[in-house]
Amino acid sequence: MNWELIRLLFLHEARMLVRARRTVVMAIVLPAIIMPLMLYAQKYSADRRERLLTGTIYRYAITGEFADRVRLLIDQTRKSLSDAQDDESGRLRQFRFVETAPADVRASLGKHEIQFYIETITGGEADKSRNEASNTQEAEPRRLRGVPVINVVYSGDRIASDVAHSRMLELLRLARQRDSLALLAGRGVAADAKDIFAVEDANVATAGQITGSLVGRFLTLFLVMMMLTGGAVAAMDIIAGEKERGTLETLLTSAAGRQEIVAAKQLAITSVALVITLLQGLNFFLYVRLKVVALPKNFELQLPTGMALALLLLFIPLAATIGSVLLMISAYAKTYKEAQMYFFPVYLISLVPSLASVMPGISLRSAIALVPVANVSVAAREILMGRPDVMMIGVTFAVMSVTAAYLMRASARLLSREDIIVPAHFEAAEFLGGAALFQKRVLRWFALMWVVTFAVALNVPVLATFRRQLLFNEIVVMMGATVLILKVYRLNPIEMLSLRPVRPVVWIAILFAIPSSYLTTLGVFQLVNTVMPAPQQLLERFAEDVIPKGMPTWQLLLYIALLPAVCEELAFRGILLNGLRRKLRPAGLILGIGLIFGLFHVMLYRIAPTAVLGIILTAIALMTGSVLPGMLLHAGNNALGVVLGNDLNLYVLRSWHFLAAFTIFGLSLFIIYRNRTPLPTR
Amino acid sequence: MSAPVLVRNLAKAFYDEGRGEIKAVDSISFECHEGEIFGLLGANGAGKTTTLRMLSTILAPTSGTATIMGHDVVHDPEGVRKNLGFYSATTALYPRLTTRETIEFFARINQYPSKRVPERVEYLIHRFGLEKYADARIEKLSSGMKQKVSVARTVAHDPAILIFDEPTVGLDVLNALDVQETIGELRAEGKTIIFSTHIMSEAERLCDRIAIIHGGQILATDTLAGLREITGQHYLEDIFVLFVKAGQETV
Numbered sequence: 001m002n003w004e005l006i007r008l009l010f011l012h013e014a015r016m017l018v019r020a021r022r023t024v025v026m027a028i029v030l031p032a033i034i035m036p037l038m039l040y041a042q043k044y045s046a047d048r049r050e051r052l053l054t055g056t057i058y059r060y061a062i063t064g065e066f067a068d069r070v071r072l073l074i075d076q077t078r079k080s081l082s083d084a085q086d087d088e089s090g091r092l093r094q095f096r097f098v099e100t101a102p103a104d105v106r107a108s109l110g111k112h113e114i115q116f117y118i119e120t121i122t123g124g125e126a127d128k129s130r131n132e133a134s135n136t137q138e139a140e141p142r143r144l145r146g147v148p149v150i151n152v153v154y155s156g157d158r159i160a161s162d163v164a165h166s167r168m169l170e171l172l173r174l175a176r177q178r179d180s181l182a183l184l185a186g187r188g189v190a191a192d193a194k195d196i197f198a199v200e201d202a203n204v205a206t207a208g209q210i211t212g213s214l215v216g217r218f219l220t221l222f223l224v225m226m227m228l229t230g231g232a233v234a235a236m237d238i239i240a241g242e243k244e245r246g247t248l249e250t251l252l253t254s255a256a257g258r259q260e261i262v263a264a265k266q267l268a269i270t271s272v273a274l275v276i277t278l279l280q281g282l283n284f285f286l287y288v289r290l291k292v293v294a295l296p297k298n299f300e301l302q303l304p305t306g307m308a309l310a311l312l313l314l315f316i317p318l319a320a321t322i323g324s325v326l327l328m329i330s331a332y333a334k335t336y337k338e339a340q341m342y343f344f345p346v347y348l349i350s351l352v353p354s355l356a357s358v359m360p361g362i363s364l365r366s367a368i369a370l371v372p373v374a375n376v377s378v379a380a381r382e383i384l385m386g387r388p389d390v391m392m393i394g395v396t397f398a399v400m401s402v403t404a405a406y407l408m409r410a411s412a413r414l415l416s417r418e419d420i421i422v423p424a425h426f427e428a429a430e431f432l433g434g435a436a437l438f439q440k441r442v443l444r445w446f447a448l449m450w451v452v453t454f455a456v457a458l459n460v461p462v463l464a465t466f467r468r469q470l471l472f473n474e475i476v477v478m479m480g481a482t483v484l485i486l487k488v489y490r491l492n493p494i495e496m497l498s499l500r501p502v503r504p505v506v507w508i509a510i511l512f513a514i515p516s517s518y519l520t521t522l523g524v525f526q527l528v529n530t531v532m533p534a535p536q537q538l539l540e541r542f543a544e545d546v547i548p549k550g551m552p553t554w555q556l557l558l559y560i561a562l563l564p565a566v567c568e569e570l571a572f573r574g575i576l577l578n579g580l581r582r583k584l585r586p587a588g589l590i591l592g593i594g595l596i597f598g599l600f601h602v603m604l605y606r607i608a609p610t611a612v613l614g615i616i617l618t619a620i621a622l623m624t625g626s627v628l629p630g631m632l633l634h635a636g637n638n639a640l641g642v643v644l645g646n647d648l649n650l651y652v653l654r655s656w657h658f659l660a661a662f663t664i665f666g667l668s669l670f671i672i673y674r675n676r677t678p679l680p681t682r
Numbered sequence: 683m684s685a686p687v688l689v690r691n692l693a694k695a696f697y698d699e700g701r702g703e704i705k706a707v708d709s710i711s712f713e714c715h716e717g718e719i720f721g722l723l724g725a726n727g728a729g730k731t732t733t734l735r736m737l738s739t740i741l742a743p744t745s746g747t748a749t750i751m752g753h754d755v756v757h758d759p760e761g762v763r764k765n766l767g768f769y770s771a772t773t774a775l776y777p778r779l780t781t782r783e784t785i786e787f788f789a790r791i792n793q794y795p796s797k798r799v800p801e802r803v804e805y806l807i808h809r810f811g812l813e814k815y816a817d818a819r820i821e822k823l824s825s826g827m828k829q830k831v832s833v834a835r836t837v838a839h840d841p842a843i844l845i846f847d848e849p850t851v852g853l854d855v856l857n858a859l860d861v862q863e864t865i866g867e868l869r870a871e872g873k874t875i876i877f878s879t880h881i882m883s884e885a886e887r888l889c890d891r892i893a894i895i896h897g898g899q900i901l902a903t904d905t906l907a908g909l910r911e912i913t914g915q916h917y918l919e920d921i922f923v924l925f926v927k928a929g930q931e932t933v
């Protein structure tokens with residue numbers, strides 16, 4: 001990277017953006033003017049509505065047999081309002097009701113002469129009409145027999161009628177309460193029937209924690225929205241606009257490298273996004289100060305330096321990720337308009353993970369820590385609530401940094417793609433299909449398989465049982481995708497699934513590796529459990545889920561040992577390994593495929609041990625050039641889990657057991673290495 | 683010392699939805715000598731622009747090699763671009779920059795010695811008669827003036843090799859003559875120039891050697907006099923048609 005070139009290009013981009021009227025108007029002027037205008041208009045309209053409603057005289061009528069009694073009750077209650085101090089009474093005091101006496105109340109309501117009318121119905125009449133209604137099976141609110149009904153009839157399509165009837169209902173409820181008390185008092189009970197016992201509440205959370213929880217839930221969403229909309233204005237112009245104007249080719253023929261060009265453009269987008277977000281933040285604080293926006297009661301945001309730094313640490317890679325996403329849209333589109341078209345769906349999709357903090361019960365110490373953006377959202381909430389999880393914040397930062405770096409690299413690659421620079425042409429792989437295209441697409445297939453596995457595991461109740469879920473994951477997802485990939489890209493199954501024989505000594509080494517690798521992964525599991533303890537409840541559920549009670553052993557062996565060993569090895573060490581083999585070096589392949597294998601095992605604390613197993617299996621597949629030894633090891637490892645199951649008490653095992661297992665396992669791997677028949681890699 | 687531009691068996695295949703695999707450039711070889719104007723003469727779609735885009739590293743060759751001042755286009759693209767000025771009808775200018783800013787930006791981005799940039803910018807403004815428009819934004823300039831600024835930005839970092847891909851397309855006669863004159867002057871300054879055109883008169887007037895390119899293949903490379911001698915024709919147009927027909931018959 002030539003930093004001087006990046007600086008030069010960044011300043012150039014900044015100058016171009018500042019001089020672009022479209023950018024300045026859309027990004028700075030509009031939000032700075034329109035948002036306060038909208039807020040002011042909303043406040044003005046709300047105030048005016050309130051004034052209008054309180055200044056209006058509402059006309060109504062009362063009909064029915066006990067109209068006089070209701071009239072009296074209303075009068076008495078309204079008089080009593082002047083003494084009461086509560087909010088409800090205050091609001092009711094402001095409303096002015098005037099009773100009129102039209103000949104036909106319903107017609108009068110229809111002509112807007114009155115806002116509502118009160119229909120008084122005796123208990124007998126009400127019972128009669130209930131009997132009729134029950135014949136026609138109409139539902140009726142609960143009412144004891146003989147109790148009279150006061151019905152407020154209004155027209156819900158008119159604001160004045162709606163508001164007036166609500167206020168009258170409130171008034172009538174107060175009147176009912178007063179009347180009940182008077183009745184009780186008349187019979188010698190001088191107490192409020194509601195005060196048999198007092199109901200109170202006590203909140204142990206501080207105002208700072210409550211505010212933190214509120215702000216934390218929406219902070220990431222707000223930032224993502226602001227950065228996406230703010231950055232988009234700059235991003236759309238920055239590559240798509242250059243393509244449209246023909247300046248991209250000029251720039252690409254300069255001595256600046258694609259990496260430098262992308263880095264500078266990314267920096268420019270991120271800077272614009274941050275500046276606009278900052279401006280909007282300042283705007284917001286200004287409105288709060290000017291009382292255009294009202295904060296909730298007891299709002300008290302506490303943000304010590306440490307927390308602010310932690311938030312900053314997470315928001316920087318978040319901003320870089322958003323910048324990269326925007327840059328990729330811009331690079332992919334041929335014109336400014338096309339880029340705008342792509343922006344909206346990407347915007348909506350990007351908001352989804354940032355809503356993770358709104359979901360109840362999601363903690364950062366879960367698989368969510370591995371989901372970009374969603375992890376920042378949950379981490380920000382926990383930080384603002386004063387409960388930061390330092391280790392998981394570190395994991396979040398690492399995941400976000402890797403995501404940002406990967407997306408930046410992908411953006412740079414986009415600028416090297418000839419079908420992007422010269423849009424009339426196809427990339428050779430895209431056009432010819434087959435193995436070349438398979439290598440380009442294999443990761444997308446596995447991402448899709450991962451999403452399907454996740455979505456189904458969590459959301460389809462029919463597949464929630466152990467057997468069905470396993471059959472679905474192994475047969476439909478793993479084998480289905482494997483067969484589909486072979487068919488779509490016209491691949492040779494023997495070659496792509498690495499179905500090759502190996503030297504006999506390899507099989508012997510695998511037989512030794514089965515128990516030793518089992519103990520080694522258990523050791524890793526224990527190690528992980530000390531650093532990141534899995535909740536006891538989850539562990540118990542996990543044990544139940546994996547080894548269901550009452551199932552015959554042969555079935556357990558079939559479902560847990562044989563099926564995953566065959567299907568997963570063909571998918572991961574067959575398809576995935578062959579798809580990535582020419583792209584990555586052996587170390588990258590082993591770690592990458594191991595991690596992907598781990599990620600398919602849904603729960604966070606299962607990821608580490610299965611990733612270790614995945615690493616081992618990938619290394620063996622690379623050394624032997626075959627999936628078959630890995631299948632045996634995988635099946636043996638899982639079968640041991642079934643046979644030993646819960647009977648193996650981990651606490652009986654001492655360190656030297658693990659050490660011995662590790663040594664035997666190392667020796668087995670060494671034997672396999674010495675007898676290797678590898679496939680060529682990068 | 684090897685030639686400043688050396689092209690060996692360079693090929694480029696594209697894939698088009700309707701036509702399948704297209705050999706836009708089909709194993710061409712040529713070299714340019716120092717201080718000469720080397721012409722690539724061919725009809726539209728002959729493979730001129732694809733060849734020049736490979737030389738300027740925008741496109742990667744499917745096979746073959748090419749070096750610019752000893753830098754390989756595949757393995758050292760930055761080195762190639764530092765020594766190259768690329769001008770074509772598709773390389774536009776930034777409309778929101780001024781003339782001065784444009785020249786300065788391209789001098790710096792192509793890593794012309796930083797201290798000498800202001801002096802270089804002033805020299806080029808004067809050299810191309812852009813004094814009156816030095817601080818005007820590009821979007822305000824006439825097409826003739828834009829053309830001059832384009833040439834100035836191409837030579838901003840004083841590269842040894844210049845590529846002009848159909849530089850007079852869309853220009854009126856006077857502006858086209860102006861560009862031709864400038865290219866002639868640049869040769870006089872010692873630049874090695876690759877000049878692609880489909881206009882015979884331009885090639886006749888400017889080029890020291892001419893390569894006739896058709897269907898992605900170079901059919902002949904020689905001086906104008908040499909081509910006349912081989913074909914027995916005087917006019918370049920007749921020479922060109924003769925080679926293209928001969929090429930088609932061979933196919």
